[in-house]
Amino acid sequence: MEPFLKISARENAAVKIYRKLASSRKERMREQRFVLEGLRLVGDAVKNGAALTHLFWTEDGYARWQAEQIQADLRETRCALISNELGKELSQTEHSQGVYAICRMPQQPALCDLVHAGGIYAVLHQLQDPGNAGMVLRTADALGLDGVIYSASCDIYSPKVVRATMGSLFRMQICCTAEIAPVLDACRAAGVESCAAVVSGPAELVGSCAFSGGTAVVIGNEGNGLPPEVAAACDRRVTIPMHGTIESLNAAMAAGIILWEAAKAEKR
Numbered sequence: 001m002e003p004f005l006k007i008s009a010r011e012n013a014a015v016k017i018y019r020k021l022a023s024s025r026k027e028r029m030r031e032q033r034f035v036l037e038g039l040r041l042v043g044d045a046v047k048n049g050a051a052l053t054h055l056f057w058t059e060d061g062y063a064r065w066q067a068e069q070i071q072a073d074l075r076e077t078r079c080a081l082i083s084n085e086l087g088k089e090l091s092q093t094e095h096s097q098g099v100y101a102i103c104r105m106p107q108q109p110a111l112c113d114l115v116h117a118g119g120i121y122a123v124l125h126q127l128q129d130p131g132n133a134g135m136v137l138r139t140a141d142a143l144g145l146d147g148v149i150y151s152a153s154c155d156i157y158s159p160k161v162v163r164a165t166m167g168s169l170f171r172m173q174i175c176c177t178a179e180i181a182p183v184l185d186a187c188r189a190a191g192v193e194s195c196a197a198v199v200s201g202p203a204e205l206v207g208s209c210a211f212s213g214g215t216a217v218v219i220g221n222e223g224n225g226l227p228p229e230v231a232a233a234c235d236r237r238v239t240i241p242m243h244g245t246i247e248s249l250n251a252a253m254a255a256g257i258i259l260w261e262a263a264k265a266e267k268r
Contacts, residue, residue: 005081007086014078015056018054021033022090022159028155034102034103034158034159036103037093037097037159038163039061039097041163042055043068044170045101048170048171052074052101052104054078054079056079056082056099058083058084058096060097060098082100092159106170106174108175108176109147111175114173115190115214116146117190117213117214118192119192120146121145121215122148122217122255122259123180123183124149125151125219127221127251129222130164131252133150133164134161134162134163134166136252137165137169137172138166139256140259143259144263147174148172149174149175150174151176151183152178153176156174180230180233184233187216188235193215193235195217195236196234197218197226197239197240198225198231198239199239199248204239205239205241206240206241206261211265217262218234222251238258240254240257
């Protein structure tokens with residue numbers, strides 16, 4: 001299969017759409033589409049059945065795609081070969097691989113369908129750092145969690161978050177909500193215990209507390225943690241014991257430690 005269109009103009013309609021989706025959350029939500037960059041990320045999207053509306057290669061990018069022997073049904077995808085100069089303009093990475101795509105957002109499950117008895121979940125409330133948001137998703141994927149819920153958090157379809165997920169975005173069950181209350185209600189209805197990750201106040205020590213049955217680990221904002229009212233609304237409070245003068249860990253690191261303990265307990 002050969003690209004059937006060659007593009008070199010910056011004002012090409014498809015290129016303009018790519019730029020808008022890359023830079024604007026409002027545009028992504030309106031279009032229900034987002035952008036991908038890089039051979040690995042686009043390849044993961046294809047392998048996991050993501051719907052690509054556009055696929056762009058530079059000459060070098062197309063050669064790499066062919067060399068990797070990535071097989072894809074692209075009959076519903078507009079494919080184009082773009083100039084190296086245009087590829088550099090589209091790139092948001094230091095070393096571009098010359099492969100770019102526009103992808104449809106997958107249909108997200110309803111909370112009542114996602115959260116079920118015995119499931120293990122990461123719930124991120126007011127998380128704003130793209131790296132943390134993507135890393136938690138990768139960690140959840142690695143641990144075999146049942147889903148990740150983003151509550152009032154950063155846009156998971158921004159280019160920075162998408163890159164940070166390293167393809168886990170296409171393998172995990174994800175739900176985004178504006179409020180935390182419906183999430184806790186769904187957990188309660190399914191018999192899933194909500195565990196607030198806190199750094200101060202009375203709490204059970206991770207490593208010595210017992211996780212059993214379904215668990216939702218609730219992680220708060222990088223700088224402020226969970227609002228007191230959210231922590232109070234959870235079933236339990238858990239904390240990671242610190243040595244020396246360290247007060248807290250990076251949100252993604254803290255999530256990884258607690259989620260590992262919860263997942264380990266579930267597999268016993």
